[in-house]
Amino acid sequence: MNIGELARAAATKVETIRYYERIGLLPAPPRTAGNYREYCATHLMRLIFTRRGRDLGFSIEQIRALLDLANQKNRSCKAVAVIAREHLAEVKRKLADLTAMQQELETIIGQCRNDTVADCRILEALAQKEGQA
Amino acid sequence: MNIGELARAAATKVETIRYYERIGLLPAPPRTAGNYREYCATHLMRLIFTRRGRDLGFSIEQIRALLDLANQKNRSCKAVAVIAREHLAEVKRKLADLTAMQQELETIIGQCRNDTVADCRILEALAQKEGQA
DNA sequence: CTTGACCCTGTAGCAACTACAGAGTTTATA
DNA sequence: TATAAACTCTGTAGTTGCTACAGGGTCAAG
Numbered sequence: 001m002n003i004g005e006l007a008r009a010a011a012t013k014v015e016t017i018r019y020y021e022r023i024g025l026l027p028a029p030p031r032t033a034g035n036y037r038e039y040c041a042t043h044l045m046r047l048i049f050t051r052r053g054r055d056l057g058f059s060i061e062q063i064r065a066l067l068d069l070a071n072q073k074n075r076s077c078k079a080v081a082v083i084a085r086e087h088l089a090e091v092k093r094k095l096a097d098l099t100a101m102q103q104e105l106e107t108i109i110g111q112c113r114n115d116t117v118a119d120c121r122i123l124e125a126l127a128q129k130e131g132q133a
Numbered sequence: 134m135n136i137g138e139l140a141r142a143a144a145t146k147v148e149t150i151r152y153y154e155r156i157g158l159l160p161a162p163p164r165t166a167g168n169y170r171e172y173c174a175t176h177l178m179r180l181i182f183t184r185r186g187r188d189l190g191f192s193i194e195q196i197r198a199l200l201d202l203a204n205q206k207n208r209s210c211k212a213v214a215v216i217a218r219e220h221l222a223e224v225k226r227k228l229a230d231l232t233a234m235q236q237e238l239e240t241i242i243g244q245c246r247n248d249t250v251a252d253c254r255i256l257e258a259l260a261q262k263e264g265q266a
Numbered sequence: 267c268t269t270g271a272c273c274c275t276g277t278a279g280c281a282a283c284t285a286c287a288g289a290g291t292t293t294a295t296a
Numbered sequence: 297t298a299t300a301a302a303c304t305c306t307g308t309a310g311t312t313g314c315t316a317c318a319g320g321g322t323c324a325a326g
Contacts, residue, residue: 054282074251098228112214126182
């Protein structure tokens with residue numbers, strides 16, 4: 001399997017795969033006579049794991065840690081759960097932030113009367129410090 | 134007002150102010166004899182506007198556009214509303230993404246039985262392609 | 267007159283890619 | 297067999313929005 005085929009199989013860009021190799025997330029595969037990377041199913045599994053983790057919002061470092069843990073088969077998976085719960089907490093923090101933004105934006109936009117810029121409520125709202133009506 | 138005072142007044146870091154100047158978001162102020170930046174109330178207003186926009190999640194380029202519009206006092210503010218609504222739409226997209234992530238993470242974490250790594254449901258879930266149970 | 271708190275410029279770093287340039291390789295077709 | 301298209305290679309620079317130095321200069325207090 002060359003890099004293009006791997007990329008298609010994991011729904012990833014070729015450059016991203018090379019990037020993962022450069023940062024040590026995906027092991028460097030053997031090369032063909034023409035210096036092409038030659039991947040096997042193990043690489044594909046690792047890459048799918050990585051992409052899935054990224055889709056779920058885990059950082060590269062978290063994924064690195066998860067991949068390390070996944071290789072210690074008879075350890076307890078508590079450390080895995082810790083990473084997952086930490087990430088979930090972070091997701092919840094971001095959700096709270098975004099929800100607050102959404103509400104403020106809706107309030108501000110709702111006040112717009114399509115006046116001239118001089119009386120624009122949106123611009124007025126932006127000119128205030130946080131929370132000031 | 135020197136840069137440190139401006140920073141305190143707008144709850145911003147000094148380096149951030151210099152960064153905004155470098156990218157042309159905040160106009161370069163006059164300098165004192167000792168080459169210190171000398172700011173006035175106009176700068177403070179512009180910086181507060183910028184920080185407020187950033188807190189609401191607008192990009193630097195959107196803030197640049199909003200500041201430009203704010204200076205054309207007798208134009209209609211429709212263009213302002215367009216930018217705000219576009220940003221709100223983006224916020225909603227991100228909220229949807231994060232909400233999906235949150236749900237998936239909670240499902241995955243809920244399946245954890247604190248087994249060994251070899252049977253870890255979290256790691257299993259990460260090894261699947263998206264949506265596969 | 268020196269200590270400390272500030273300010274200056276310029277550059278490099280962060281995350282996680284993405285996008286080239288300029289070269290070599292493989293494969294399909296004429 | 298030639299050649300063109302489609303791939304691959306390395307290396308480097310760009311993206312966003314800052315943040316963090318290093319190595320200097322300035323200013324006010326004691």
